[in-house]
Amino acid sequence: MNLVIFFGPPGCGKGTQSDVLKAELNYKKTSTGDALRVIAKQDNDLGNEVASLMRQGKLIPDATVSEVITSSLEDVSGFAGVILDGYPRTLSQVEFLDDYLTNKKSGLFSKIKVIEIDVPDSLLINRICGRYVCASCGVTYHESLRPTREAGKCDNCGGVEFSKRSDDNKETVKERLQSYHDNFANIKAFYESRNLVFAVDGAKSIEEVREDIIKIALG
Ligand code: AMP
Helix, strand or coil, X not given: CEEEEXXXXXXXXXXXXXXXXXXXXXXXXXXXHHHHHHHHCCCCHHHHHHHHHHHCCCCCCHHHHHHHHHHHHHCCCCCCEEEEECCCCCHHHHHHHHHHHHHCCCCCCCEEEEEEEECCHHHHHHHHHCEEEECCCCCEEECCCECXXXXXXXXXXXXXXXXXXXXXXXXXXXXXXXXXXXXXXXXXXXXXXXXXXXXXXXXCCHHHHHHHHHHHXXX
16 A cells, blocks of 8 residues: 655645545545544633644644554555645654654564645745635635636535634735745655656646546556
8 A cells, every 4th residue: 555645845735645645546645634623623621722732833743644544554454545635744753754664663664755846936826825625525725717617616515614724814825925934954864865756747737636646646
């Protein structure tokens, strides 16, 4: 089984391309952001803490995020691979994942590929601020780059209600980009030392990026 780790700044297309691998190649998608948004809706201390940090564009403490990842990796039977979207995001998460895969999931993944989706910051603010999400199935659209085929109706499930993420605004995006750049070099160096990094030009169209990513995943 393959493990594909999507790595790139917020707005680079990780979520969209994870949905492609999930649908076309029968991969299980684990998005820490999606899982944390569910936790943030809980009316308890953890939910309130996660919601507050996410609104500020700050990272959630490792204990919570590790729990999300390990529970998702517990049940992967029947899938051709697993995608990690939004994890790991810091060197300590990289080390946790490495240790977990080595000691608890040894032999589960025959190939690990880290797909770096590279997009200049100047394109990201527009991409993020135009995003909206189907309230029923969670598929992401964009006002100009990827609108629904029929106005107001989700291509995937026919849902007619959409929402915007509360952290998709200019101020929070700057904080999220800063966090990405602070951690980028260390994470990349770790995976490069193992020859696991495949770079993709994320400034290309969704379809072109999709083709590049499928080739890497199947290669
Ligand atoms: P995303 O949907 O990947 O853009 O993530 C949205 C937000 O969820 C981030 O700005 C963080 O607040 C939180 N988050 C997602 N993944 C992680 C992670 N691996 N570590 C810490 N916080 C995370």
